[in-house]
Amino acid sequence: MTGTVSPLEGRVAVVTGAARGLGEAIARELGSRGATVALIGREEASLAEVRGSLPGPARCWEADVTDEARMARVAEEIREQLGPASVVVANAGLAEGGPFAESDPATWRRVIEVNLIGSAITARAFLPHLLTTRGYYLQIASLASIGAAPMMSAYCASKAGVESFAHSLRAELAHQHVGVGIGYLNWTDTDMIRDADQHPVLRELRAHMPRPARKVYPVDTVASHMVRAVERRSAAAYMPVWLRATQLVRAAMPPVVTALSRRELPRIERRTPFEATGLLGAGGRADTVGRRASER
Template sequence: MPVPRSPLHGRTAVVTGAARGLGAAMAQDLTARGAKVALIGREESTLARVRDTLPGAARCWSVDVTDDEGMARAAAEIRAVLGPPSVVVANAGVAEGGPFSESDPRVWRRVVEVNLIGSAITARTFLADLFDTHGYFLQVASLASIGAAPMMSAYCASKAGAESFAHALRAEVAHRRVGVGIAYINWTDTDMIRDADRYAVLRELRGHMPPPARKVYPVAQVAGRLVTAIERRRPSVYMPRWLRATQLVRAAMPPVVTMLSRRELPRLAASTPFETTGLLGAGGRADQAGSSTTRS
């Protein structure tokens, strides 16, 4: 019996944060299902290496998702080369950890700019195309959108904002036959998470979560789940599936987190002083280097 062709076959998909990690894995899965993929990220050479490994049609554009004009130029080229997008994945994200009181204001602000404002710019840039194609926008969020954690204030604030933005956008464009989905993901095996484990404050944060919540999932598994949700135009997707249950208890989570933090943080600080991490992972370091070059 022939295998049904994916509804993504021949469609153009845009993936931000595609130089590595989840974005690169989603690009791999999208091209395997027949989509033409536009890879967007800040690292031209790394994007090109990802492009060269993909099994189907793909092109890459080096642009900062917080740059309105740069994103508009990239979008015009994507339309000309690959055709108007039917799928847009706002995946670009950075993270930092450590006490808010000691955080670098520029780094803290950058996390919010990339994760929240960058997602909004991505949506604004491609929304006219999605209107024309009756397409689908996927906002990559996090368990941090549902339950905030200490020592991750910028990341939690930005992901909660991105979730709220996606809900508002969904209601606004539903009558235009554009779907908006939110991906809630937990710990995924990317360089960002591996880098986080080098810092005691973040390693302990994950270590004190319930066993199911501290598990790290293979990036290909997470990417496959999200791409299947894109095929089905899901309003939400949870990886792992049990994350859906946290929606039922999210109102109770802040006081529980506060109670545990009041007990555990002094003990942890006594053994290992907390420190700020800066932007995490190779992607974070590349972003920081790019931002420094822009400022200079």
């Protein structure tokens, strides 16, 4: 920030899902604005690489956000080593696609666990920090929080859940001067989205969205927008900004999506069989490897 000291200068900021993608980009943006960044993710080596690339002081912790005991220990270690967090960005997330009836129940459940339960565990672990610092919690959500889509039932359910969770938490903590914001995102250029585009059904569904709604945005642009929201302690941040308008018509979206799906899904299925994708992206593969290792 030219000629201006960021309110993040000297603050401790925690980012989950920080090993790559949007989490990495948010961490870098926070660091560029003077924050000391605590990186949390599943992949120790990738986290160390991100830590080494940040413009300011940073440390990293390997943790599964669904492991309540581990997250509590990480929160305590961050307090001891860096100080209490003033900012927490709950970014860790997974996605899978395909027909609900053919989805693997364990994979479907894992998306809910990481995206929704993991966000709640993150908030629980760091709320003592935020109460001390009168800090700010940013929940990364999605257009899927507002309007659900076919073939993404676990992801849409989890993002609708985190939106409601964040609204509830904001009301609960307002009198204690802790801010809670929701980041509503559309398509962001991460490995998760690039992987989704390798599956014909998901690629076709995105192609049938209105032109503005199917655009993919650079991850650094999205991260910069989210960190500006952190600086302003915004109740909501939309990227792209036109997503704000969807709040005005969200009640009309389910019947519109249903009508379009009734018309388009049979046509797509004639060309491409519908199949479950499994967890998408390098983050999804890392989560699978990490869980298998912990089960040994």
